[in-house]
Amino acid sequence: MGGSDPSGRLVRPFTLTGGRTRPSRADFTLITTVTAADPQPETAARPQPEHLRILRLCARPMAVAELAARLDLPVSVVVIMLCDLLEAGRITVRPPRPVTTPDPDLLQKVREGLGRL
Amino acid sequence: MAGSDTDVRASADGGAPDTVKILIAGGFGVGKTTMVGSVSEIRPLRTEEPLTMAGLDVDDLDGVEEKRVTTVAMDFGRITVSDDLVLYLFGTPGQQRFWFMWNDLAHGALGAVVLVDVRRPKSSFAAIDFFERRGIPFVVAVNGFHGEHPYPVEDIREALTLPAEVPVLLCDARERESSRDVLIALIDLLIAQAAAAAG
Numbered sequence: 001m002g003g004s005d006p007s008g009r010l011v012r013p014f015t016l017t018g019g020r021t022r023p024s025r026a027d028f029t030l031i032t033t034v035t036a037a038d039p040q041p042e043t044a045a046r047p048q049p050e051h052l053r054i055l056r057l058c059a060r061p062m063a064v065a066e067l068a069a070r071l072d073l074p075v076s077v078v079v080i081m082l083c084d085l086l087e088a089g090r091i092t093v094r095p096p097r098p099v100t101t102p103d104p105d106l107l108q109k110v111r112e113g114l115g116r117l
Numbered sequence: 118m119a120g121s122d123t124d125v126r127a128s129a130d131g132g133a134p135d136t137v138k139i140l141i142a143g144g145f146g147v148g149k150t151t152m153v154g155s156v157s158e159i160r161p162l163r164t165e166e167p168l169t170m171a172g173l174d175v176d177d178l179d180g181v182e183e184k185r186v187t188t189v190a191m192d193f194g195r196i197t198v199s200d201d202l203v204l205y206l207f208g209t210p211g212q213q214r215f216w217f218m219w220n221d222l223a224h225g226a227l228g229a230v231v232l233v234d235v236r237r238p239k240s241s242f243a244a245i246d247f248f249e250r251r252g253i254p255f256v257v258a259v260n261g262f263h264g265e266h267p268y269p270v271e272d273i274r275e276a277l278t279l280p281a282e283v284p285v286l287l288c289d290a291r292e293r294e295s296s297r298d299v300l301i302a303l304i305d306l307l308i309a310q311a312a313a314a315a316g
Contacts, residue, residue, distance in 0.1 A: 029225060030164075030193075031205050033133040061133035063205065065193055069162035076166060094133040097202075099227050102311035106202070110137065110227070111304045113198030117156060117297045 028079040030065040033094040034058045041089040051085055054078070058091060134197075138205040139303065140222060142248070143232035144240025145211035148260045150192040152232060152290035153206045156297050157194025161208075165190045166218070189215045191222070206300075209244070219247060228254040228303050232290065235261050235268065238276055245277060254306055256284040258299040264289040 036055045047055065050071075057067055064082065068075040085091045097106065141149045154161045165188040192208040207226075209219055223229070229248050233241045238259070248255040259266065259273050266287045274285050284302050289295045 030207070030222070031136040031138050031225075033136055033203075035133050063136060063195075063203070065164055065191075065205070065207075066162060066195070068164045069193075074166045075164050092133075094135075096225055097135040097137050099137060099225060102307055102314065104308060104311050104315075106135075106137070107227075107304055107308045107311060109202055110198050110204060111301060111308070113196065113202065113204070114297055114301050114304065117196070117293065 027093070027095060028064050028082055029096055030075065031063045031096045033061045033063055033096075034067060034082060035061045035092050035094070037090050037092055043088065045088070047085070047088075047090065051081060051090070054081060054085060055090060061094070134201045134203045136203050136205060138207055138226050139300065140207050140209055140226050140229040141232060142209040142219075142229050142241075142244040142255075143211070144234060144237070144244065147211070147232045147234045147241060148290040149208035149211065149232055152230070152258075152260075152288075152296045152299070153192055153194040153208050155291055155293045155295075156196060156300065157206060158197060159195050161192045161194045163190055163192050168215075189218055191218075216243075216247070223248075223251065223253055226253065228256075228307055230299055230303055231255050231257050233257055233259045233273065233277070235259050235266065235273075238273060242277070245279070254303070254310060256286060256299065256303045256306060258286050258288045258290075258302075260288055260290045264291070 034054075036058045038059075040055070050073075053071060054067060057070055062070075064078060065075060067082075068078040071078060082091065082093075086093060097103075099106075141152050143149055150161055168187050168189055189210050191210060194206045196204040196206070198204050207222055209222055210216070229244075231241055231244045231248065241257075245255070245257065247253075257273075257277065257279060259268075259270070270285045270287060274283075277285075279285060284306055286299055286302055288299050
Protein backbone atom coordinates (compact mmCIF):
# COMPACT_ATOMS: atom_id res chain seq x y z
CA MET A 1 0.00 0.00 0.00
CA GLY A 2 0.97 3.68 0.03
CA GLY A 3 4.30 4.89 1.31
CA SER A 4 6.13 1.88 -0.01
CA ASP A 5 8.67 3.87 -2.02
CA PRO A 6 11.78 1.77 -1.39
CA SER A 7 13.95 4.84 -0.92
CA GLY A 8 11.38 6.60 1.21
CA ARG A 9 12.18 4.99 4.54
CA LEU A 10 13.81 7.62 6.67
CA VAL A 11 14.89 5.39 9.52
CA ARG A 12 16.78 2.17 9.15
CA PRO A 13 14.99 -0.84 10.64
CA PHE A 14 17.22 -1.27 13.65
CA THR A 15 16.82 2.33 14.77
CA LEU A 16 13.17 1.47 15.28
CA THR A 17 14.16 -0.90 18.03
CA GLY A 18 16.41 1.43 19.99
CA GLY A 19 19.51 -0.32 18.72
CA ARG A 20 18.54 -3.65 20.23
CA THR A 21 18.86 -6.54 17.87
CA ARG A 22 17.99 -9.45 20.12
CA PRO A 23 14.40 -10.22 21.04
CA SER A 24 13.87 -10.52 24.74
CA ARG A 25 11.26 -13.22 24.22
CA ALA A 26 11.90 -16.22 22.04
CA ASP A 27 8.20 -17.04 22.22
CA PHE A 28 7.37 -15.11 19.08
CA THR A 29 7.48 -17.65 16.27
CA LEU A 30 6.53 -16.92 12.67
CA ILE A 31 3.03 -18.20 13.26
CA THR A 32 2.44 -16.82 16.74
CA THR A 33 -0.78 -14.84 16.53
CA VAL A 34 -0.86 -11.27 17.79
CA THR A 35 -3.99 -9.27 18.64
CA ALA A 36 -4.20 -5.64 19.76
CA ALA A 37 -5.58 -5.35 23.28
CA ASP A 38 -9.06 -3.85 23.30
CA PRO A 39 -9.35 -1.53 25.10
CA GLN A 40 -5.76 -0.33 25.02
CA PRO A 41 -4.21 0.26 28.43
CA GLU A 42 -4.32 3.90 29.51
CA THR A 43 -0.68 4.56 30.06
CA ALA A 44 1.20 7.79 29.71
CA ALA A 45 3.61 6.59 27.06
CA ARG A 46 2.23 7.09 23.57
CA PRO A 47 3.15 4.30 21.18
CA GLN A 48 5.68 5.13 18.49
CA PRO A 49 4.42 5.39 14.91
CA GLU A 50 5.71 1.92 13.99
CA HIS A 51 4.05 0.50 17.09
CA LEU A 52 0.80 2.17 16.08
CA ARG A 53 1.08 0.58 12.63
CA ILE A 54 1.36 -2.83 14.28
CA LEU A 55 -1.60 -2.14 16.53
CA ARG A 56 -3.72 -1.11 13.56
CA LEU A 57 -2.75 -4.24 11.61
CA CYS A 58 -3.51 -6.59 14.48
CA ALA A 59 -6.85 -5.07 15.40
CA ARG A 60 -7.84 -8.55 14.24
CA PRO A 61 -5.54 -11.52 15.03
CA MET A 62 -2.52 -11.66 12.73
CA ALA A 63 0.52 -13.96 12.62
CA VAL A 64 3.98 -12.51 13.19
CA ALA A 65 5.18 -13.42 9.68
CA GLU A 66 2.17 -11.71 8.17
CA LEU A 67 2.73 -8.57 10.25
CA ALA A 68 6.35 -8.45 9.10
CA ALA A 69 5.39 -8.86 5.45
CA ARG A 70 2.72 -6.19 5.63
CA LEU A 71 5.04 -3.79 7.48
CA ASP A 72 7.82 -4.61 5.02
CA LEU A 73 10.18 -5.14 7.93
CA PRO A 74 12.33 -8.13 8.89
CA VAL A 75 10.68 -10.57 11.30
CA SER A 76 13.53 -10.05 13.77
CA VAL A 77 12.77 -6.32 13.95
CA VAL A 78 9.03 -6.83 14.28
CA VAL A 79 9.55 -9.31 17.11
CA ILE A 80 11.50 -6.73 19.11
CA MET A 81 8.69 -4.21 18.72
CA LEU A 82 6.17 -6.90 19.66
CA CYS A 83 8.11 -7.53 22.86
CA ASP A 84 7.73 -3.85 23.72
CA LEU A 85 4.02 -3.92 22.95
CA LEU A 86 3.54 -7.08 24.98
CA GLU A 87 5.32 -5.58 27.96
CA ALA A 88 3.16 -2.47 27.66
CA GLY A 89 0.05 -4.65 27.70
CA ARG A 90 -0.98 -3.41 24.26
CA ILE A 91 -1.16 -6.81 22.58
CA THR A 92 -2.15 -10.34 23.47
CA VAL A 93 -0.31 -13.29 22.03
CA ARG A 94 -1.32 -16.81 21.11
CA PRO A 95 1.49 -19.32 20.55
CA PRO A 96 1.17 -21.84 17.72
CA ARG A 97 -0.51 -25.16 18.26
CA PRO A 98 2.14 -27.58 19.58
CA VAL A 99 2.70 -30.47 17.18
CA THR A 100 5.21 -32.59 19.05
CA THR A 101 2.66 -35.31 19.58
CA PRO A 102 0.41 -35.63 16.53
CA ASP A 103 -3.17 -34.85 17.41
CA PRO A 104 -5.53 -36.93 15.22
CA ASP A 105 -8.42 -34.48 15.73
CA LEU A 106 -6.28 -31.56 14.60
CA LEU A 107 -5.06 -33.48 11.55
CA GLN A 108 -8.59 -34.48 10.64
CA LYS A 109 -9.66 -30.86 10.87
CA VAL A 110 -6.85 -29.78 8.56
CA ARG A 111 -7.75 -32.53 6.13
CA GLU A 112 -11.40 -31.51 6.04
CA GLY A 113 -10.42 -27.87 5.55
CA LEU A 114 -8.16 -28.76 2.63
CA GLY A 115 -10.89 -30.91 1.14
CA ARG A 116 -13.11 -27.83 0.92
CA LEU A 117 -10.56 -25.92 -1.17
CA MET B 118 -2.32 -4.80 35.39
CA ALA B 119 -2.45 -8.49 36.11
CA GLY B 120 1.15 -8.83 37.21
CA SER B 121 4.26 -7.22 35.83
CA ASP B 122 5.89 -10.37 34.54
CA THR B 123 3.85 -10.72 31.40
CA ASP B 124 4.17 -14.21 30.05
CA VAL B 125 3.36 -14.99 26.46
CA ARG B 126 1.42 -18.08 27.32
CA ALA B 127 -0.41 -16.48 30.21
CA SER B 128 -1.60 -13.75 27.90
CA ALA B 129 -2.85 -16.16 25.26
CA ASP B 130 -5.72 -14.65 23.41
CA GLY B 131 -8.97 -16.58 23.36
CA GLY B 132 -10.23 -14.91 20.20
CA ALA B 133 -7.24 -15.77 18.04
CA PRO B 134 -7.19 -18.95 15.96
CA ASP B 135 -4.81 -21.83 16.46
CA THR B 136 -2.03 -21.84 13.88
CA VAL B 137 -0.06 -24.67 12.29
CA LYS B 138 2.44 -24.69 9.45
CA ILE B 139 3.68 -26.89 6.62
CA LEU B 140 6.95 -26.29 4.79
CA ILE B 141 7.24 -26.35 1.03
CA ALA B 142 10.85 -27.25 0.31
CA GLY B 143 13.01 -28.25 -2.62
CA GLY B 144 15.80 -26.98 -4.82
CA PHE B 145 16.16 -23.45 -6.13
CA GLY B 146 13.50 -22.51 -8.66
CA VAL B 147 11.54 -25.73 -8.34
CA GLY B 148 8.17 -24.02 -7.95
CA LYS B 149 7.80 -23.59 -4.19
CA THR B 150 6.27 -20.12 -4.34
CA THR B 151 4.07 -21.25 -7.22
CA MET B 152 2.68 -24.06 -5.06
CA VAL B 153 2.17 -21.74 -2.08
CA GLY B 154 0.35 -19.28 -4.33
CA SER B 155 -1.89 -21.84 -5.97
CA VAL B 156 -3.52 -22.92 -2.70
CA SER B 157 -3.15 -19.83 -0.53
CA GLU B 158 -6.21 -17.66 0.11
CA ILE B 159 -3.95 -14.61 -0.03
CA ARG B 160 -1.37 -13.65 -2.62
CA PRO B 161 1.89 -15.07 -1.24
CA LEU B 162 3.54 -12.69 1.19
CA ARG B 163 7.27 -12.25 1.53
CA THR B 164 9.45 -11.62 4.54
CA GLU B 165 13.08 -10.74 4.19
CA GLU B 166 15.68 -11.16 6.88
CA PRO B 167 18.87 -9.16 6.58
CA LEU B 168 22.03 -11.18 7.03
CA THR B 169 25.45 -9.70 7.33
CA MET B 170 27.67 -11.91 5.25
CA ALA B 171 30.16 -13.80 7.35
CA GLY B 172 33.83 -13.88 6.54
CA LEU B 173 34.39 -10.15 6.53
CA ASP B 174 37.33 -8.90 8.52
CA VAL B 175 36.02 -6.08 10.71
CA ASP B 176 39.49 -4.64 11.19
CA ASP B 177 40.10 -4.43 7.52
CA LEU B 178 39.31 -0.81 6.68
CA ASP B 179 39.49 -1.54 3.00
CA GLY B 180 36.62 -3.91 3.54
CA VAL B 181 34.24 -1.43 5.15
CA GLU B 182 32.69 -0.27 1.94
CA GLU B 183 32.48 -3.82 0.72
CA LYS B 184 30.49 -4.93 3.73
CA ARG B 185 27.16 -5.88 2.47
CA VAL B 186 23.98 -7.20 3.86
CA THR B 187 22.20 -9.87 1.95
CA THR B 188 18.64 -10.90 2.58
CA VAL B 189 17.00 -14.25 2.82
CA ALA B 190 13.51 -14.14 1.40
CA MET B 191 10.73 -16.42 2.48
CA ASP B 192 7.39 -16.59 0.75
CA PHE B 193 4.36 -17.83 2.56
CA GLY B 194 0.64 -18.22 2.22
CA ARG B 195 -2.36 -18.92 4.38
CA ILE B 196 -5.32 -21.31 4.36
CA THR B 197 -8.10 -20.75 6.87
CA VAL B 198 -9.02 -24.33 7.72
CA SER B 199 -11.88 -23.41 10.06
CA ASP B 200 -12.98 -20.55 12.34
CA ASP B 201 -10.37 -21.48 14.88
CA LEU B 202 -7.57 -23.02 12.84
CA VAL B 203 -5.26 -21.44 10.27
CA LEU B 204 -2.65 -23.30 8.21
CA TYR B 205 0.42 -21.42 7.01
CA LEU B 206 2.55 -22.65 4.13
CA PHE B 207 6.16 -21.54 4.13
CA GLY B 208 8.41 -21.82 1.10
CA THR B 209 11.92 -22.53 2.36
CA PRO B 210 14.85 -20.52 1.01
CA GLY B 211 16.16 -22.44 -1.98
CA GLN B 212 19.83 -21.57 -1.84
CA GLN B 213 21.78 -24.03 0.21
CA ARG B 214 23.86 -21.39 1.94
CA PHE B 215 20.76 -20.22 3.77
CA TRP B 216 19.88 -23.60 5.13
CA PHE B 217 20.69 -22.75 8.68
CA MET B 218 17.38 -20.88 8.61
CA TRP B 219 15.60 -24.12 7.93
CA ASN B 220 16.03 -25.29 11.50
CA ASP B 221 13.99 -22.36 12.77
CA LEU B 222 11.44 -22.83 10.04
CA ALA B 223 11.13 -26.56 10.59
CA HIS B 224 10.61 -26.17 14.32
CA GLY B 225 6.96 -26.77 15.08
CA ALA B 226 5.99 -27.71 11.52
CA LEU B 227 3.42 -30.46 10.97
CA GLY B 228 5.49 -31.76 8.09
CA ALA B 229 6.88 -30.86 4.70
CA VAL B 230 6.37 -31.16 0.99
CA VAL B 231 9.58 -31.64 -0.97
CA LEU B 232 9.02 -30.38 -4.50
CA VAL B 233 11.10 -32.04 -7.17
CA ASP B 234 11.77 -30.61 -10.61
CA VAL B 235 11.25 -33.46 -13.06
CA ARG B 236 14.11 -32.10 -15.22
CA ARG B 237 16.64 -31.99 -12.38
CA PRO B 238 15.41 -34.16 -9.52
CA LYS B 239 18.78 -34.19 -7.79
CA SER B 240 18.47 -30.49 -6.92
CA SER B 241 16.03 -31.60 -4.22
CA PHE B 242 18.32 -34.28 -2.75
CA ALA B 243 19.52 -32.00 0.01
CA ALA B 244 15.98 -31.09 1.07
CA ILE B 245 15.03 -34.77 1.30
CA ASP B 246 18.15 -35.40 3.34
CA PHE B 247 17.32 -32.53 5.69
CA PHE B 248 13.89 -33.90 6.61
CA GLU B 249 15.02 -37.53 6.75
CA ARG B 250 17.80 -36.70 9.20
CA ARG B 251 15.47 -34.77 11.48
CA GLY B 252 12.64 -37.27 11.33
CA ILE B 253 10.23 -34.66 9.97
CA PRO B 254 7.44 -36.34 7.97
CA PHE B 255 7.38 -35.38 4.31
CA VAL B 256 5.94 -36.28 0.94
CA VAL B 257 7.73 -35.84 -2.37
CA ALA B 258 5.80 -34.02 -5.09
CA VAL B 259 7.21 -34.11 -8.60
CA ASN B 260 6.38 -30.86 -10.33
CA GLY B 261 6.00 -31.47 -14.06
CA PHE B 262 7.47 -28.94 -16.45
CA HIS B 263 4.38 -27.40 -18.06
CA GLY B 264 2.48 -30.04 -16.13
CA GLU B 265 4.01 -32.89 -18.12
CA HIS B 266 5.27 -36.05 -16.51
CA PRO B 267 7.60 -38.08 -18.72
CA TYR B 268 8.67 -40.47 -15.94
CA PRO B 269 6.57 -42.80 -13.82
CA VAL B 270 6.58 -42.36 -10.05
CA GLU B 271 8.63 -45.50 -9.50
CA ASP B 272 11.48 -44.24 -11.69
CA ILE B 273 11.64 -41.05 -9.66
CA ARG B 274 11.46 -42.93 -6.38
CA GLU B 275 14.38 -45.01 -7.52
CA ALA B 276 16.38 -42.02 -8.78
CA LEU B 277 15.95 -40.33 -5.41
CA THR B 278 16.48 -43.59 -3.45
CA LEU B 279 13.33 -42.93 -1.46
CA PRO B 280 12.12 -45.55 0.99
CA ALA B 281 8.72 -47.12 0.33
CA GLU B 282 7.07 -45.27 3.22
CA VAL B 283 7.67 -41.85 1.65
CA PRO B 284 4.73 -41.02 -0.61
CA VAL B 285 5.68 -39.78 -4.09
CA LEU B 286 3.13 -37.86 -6.13
CA LEU B 287 3.07 -36.27 -9.55
CA CYS B 288 1.74 -32.74 -9.47
CA ASP B 289 1.38 -29.46 -11.26
CA ALA B 290 2.24 -26.78 -8.71
CA ARG B 291 0.36 -24.18 -10.78
CA GLU B 292 -2.94 -25.98 -10.23
CA ARG B 293 -4.90 -25.43 -7.04
CA GLU B 294 -6.43 -28.92 -6.95
CA SER B 295 -3.12 -30.57 -7.66
CA SER B 296 -1.32 -28.66 -4.90
CA ARG B 297 -4.20 -29.29 -2.53
CA ASP B 298 -4.00 -33.02 -3.20
CA VAL B 299 -0.30 -32.96 -2.33
CA LEU B 300 -1.10 -31.31 1.00
CA ILE B 301 -3.85 -33.84 1.65
CA ALA B 302 -1.38 -36.66 0.95
CA LEU B 303 0.93 -35.21 3.58
CA ILE B 304 -1.91 -34.96 6.12
CA ASP B 305 -2.93 -38.56 5.34
CA LEU B 306 0.64 -39.64 6.01
CA LEU B 307 0.56 -37.79 9.35
CA ILE B 308 -2.78 -39.34 10.25
CA ALA B 309 -1.41 -42.81 9.45
CA GLN B 310 1.69 -42.14 11.54
CA ALA B 311 -0.41 -40.89 14.45
CA ALA B 312 -2.57 -44.01 14.25
CA ALA B 313 0.52 -46.25 14.15
CA ALA B 314 2.01 -44.42 17.15
CA ALA B 315 -1.21 -44.89 19.10
CA GLY B 316 -0.91 -48.61 18.43
